[in-house]
Amino acid sequence: MANYSIGQQTRDLLIEAAGELAAEQGFSNVSIRAVAERAGQNTGGIHYHFKSKEKLFEAVIRAVTEVHRKLPYSKILEPFEEHLDRPEVQSRAIRTLVKTEISQTFDPEMPWWHSRVLYQVVHARDRLMELLFDEIVVPNFECLKEFFKRIKPALDDDQAFLHTMFITSPVFSHAENAHSILRFTEKEQYDQKYLEQMEDMIVLQTQMLLGLPPDK
Amino acid sequence: MANYSIGQQTRDLLIEAAGELAAEQGFSNVSIRAVAERAGQNTGGIHYHFKSKEKLFEAVIRAVTEVHRKLPYSKILEPFEEHLDRPEVQSRAIRTLVKTEISQTFDPEMPWWHSRVLYQVVHARDRLMELLFDEIVVPNFECLKEFFKRIKPALDDDQAFLHTMFITSPVFSHAENAHSILRFTEKEQYDQKYLEQMEDMIVLQTQMLLGLPPDK
DNA sequence: TGTAAATTAAGTCAACCGTATAAATTATTT
DNA sequence: AAATAATTTATACGGTTGACTTAATTTACA
Secondary structure (H helix, E strand, O other), rough: OOOOOOHHHHHHHHHHHHHHHHHHHOOOOHHHHOOOOOOOHHHHHHHHHHOHHHHHHHHHHHHHHHOOOOOHHHHHHHHHHHHHOOOHHHHHHHHHHHHHHHHHHHOOOOHHHHHHHHHHHHHOOHHHHHHHHHHHHHHHHHHHHHHHHHHHOOOHHHHHHHHHHHHHHHOOOOOOOHHHHHHHHHHOOOHHHHHHHHHHHHHHHHHHHHOOOOOO | OOOHHHHHHHHHHHHHHHHHHHHHHHHHHHHHHHHHHHHHHOOOHHHHHHHOOOHHHHHHHHHHHHHHHHHHHHHHHHHHHHOOOOHHHHHHHHHHHHHHHHHHHHOOOOOHHHHHHHHHHHOOOOOHHHHHHHHHHHHHHHHHHHHHHOOOOOOHHHHHHHHHHHHHHHHHHHOOHHHHHHOOOOOOOOOHHHHHHHHHHHHHHHHHHHHOOOOO
């Protein structure tokens, strides 16, 4: 007999619980007992559905990285490819890059634990991290590096990479340290206005540093 | 009888071992046994010198935060206070801020594990994190926020804070993700030239975004 | 209503935890 | 060189928690 639909529901529930806990405490501090408890399930069920703790965590990571697999930077930049020699287009491409990055990272639809789990993986030095690194981080960063070198051929590898870091790191930091930042700025969450200001400032300073015209 | 000098040596050895392990795995994954093994010491010795695991970790954090206690942003900005109404001085103040931040963070004299331990503390949600946050992070960020608002009074709180993030987050990210970044950029370590480029680019884009003249 | 899927409760066994203690060793002073 | 206090070591304790298993039970659906 095929799987019952309730099976998938339970699996999703378990992935969510494991993801939340991993986001809060890091994978190595998460026990299947804790996952079961948070999901309102039994530890036996976890092994029934996922065979092992490791496989459950793999499922969590697969869920988190789905967005990045579906929409890599290369795809975001595709519509601009053709006229990327024109400065206005370059400026608009940068705008789109930053806008997409921000809205993906802080999309209210996306479970809050996704970005934190990503950082937990990146900072763990194990097999899963290597995998994530080679499959997602490297291609995306390589793509941005090439993008900047195409805009300004005078840039060397290091400079192009630094541009990439300047675009991504403020967004990463905001996600990674959301707890502290929200406390410091006395916010409940990053509101639309704040995110728009972030976007404008990142875009503008990148454009200026590259000697491009502002796009608005 | 007073302490023997070898006692302090051993304490330093233990702090270093604990710091390295905490940097690699996070505090909650570090056991007394592992610390003792890495330091080539006995677990009993740890309790002899530090009374408890918690006290050992406190000593680690004290070692890591020493630089930040000694030289807060407010002290870095002190020499510029008097003429901070002049744009050239503002530009130079920004240069000094970034330069100090970078040289402190990547000072080859500083043990490699310091910045990672700081990261581990910030992301742990416990008593020690609250302490670090209130005593170091908040005053420093508050200081930078005020600095930017003084340069450009039109800035609101959010914008001033974002400027702060744009200056600090690339440096933090480079320290925090050094392992991955060095692998990606195929470097052994951040060389002087790379750090200087980072400084120049951060300074320049901050100055331009604020409408200040370049300082060189 | 039959049956495979899903859930539950209980248990296994092992690894590891922080801490304590007492004996052995070492550094320093007299 | 002997005395003594600081330091280091080996060993052990009592406990917690870990991933995973099993067998019985309940549930979903054809």
